[in-house]
Amino acid sequence: MHAANLVSLARLVTAPVIGGLIVNDYYSIAALAVAAAGVSDVLDGYLARKYQKVTTLGSILDPVADKVVINATAAALSAKGVLPLGLVGVFLARDSLLILGGAYFAVKLYREARRRDAAVGQPARSQSSDAWPYRVAPLFISKLNTFGQFCTISYASLGAAMGTGDDDPVLQALCWVVGSTTVLSGALYARAVLKAPSGYPSSILRKV
C-alpha cells in the first residue's frame, strides 16, 4: 500500500482513540490529535500527488477517514456537552447522504462492468481496476468544510480542556460557519448528481 493511503488509514484508526480520550476528559491531548488528523489530511493528498499515486482507492479512503474521525469525535464532544447535538446531526446527515450516493455509483459501476463482461463472453473481471475507472474529487467547498470541521472540533476540545464552556462566542461562530458550509457542500453535491441524471457527475467523479 502506498504511503498516502497508509496516512489515510492511520487517520481512520485513530478515531476510536480520540473518541476515548474525549470521553475520559483528556481534552488537550484530543485537541492535538484532531489537529494532527487535520494535518494528515493535507499530507496524504500531497504524497499522492507528489508520487503520482492518485488512485481510486486513495480517493475513497481519504474522505472516509475524514468522515469517521470527524463524526466520531464530534459525537463524543456532543455527548460531553461541548458541541451542540444539532451540529453533529448536520455532519452525520450530510455524510450519510454522501456515503449512500457513493454506494449507488459503486453498484452502478459494478453492474456496468458485469454487463460488459457478459457482452464479450469473458469471465467476470468486475473486481479489477478496469471496473473502477473513476476517482472521487471533492468539491472545493468540501475541502474548506473539512478543514473547518477539524478546526472547530480541535478548538472545542481545547476549550473544554481550558474550561471556557460552550457559550464561548468564538466556538459558537465556528459552529455556525461550519454548520453552514456542511449544508452548502451537501447541497452542491446533490446538485452535481441531479445535473447528471443517467451518467456520472464529472465535477466529482473524474476518470483515473
Ligand SMILES: O=P(O)(O)OC[C@H](O)CO
Ligand atoms: O467530505 P467530502 O467527501 O466532501 O470530502 C472532503 C475531503 O474529506 C477532503 O479531504
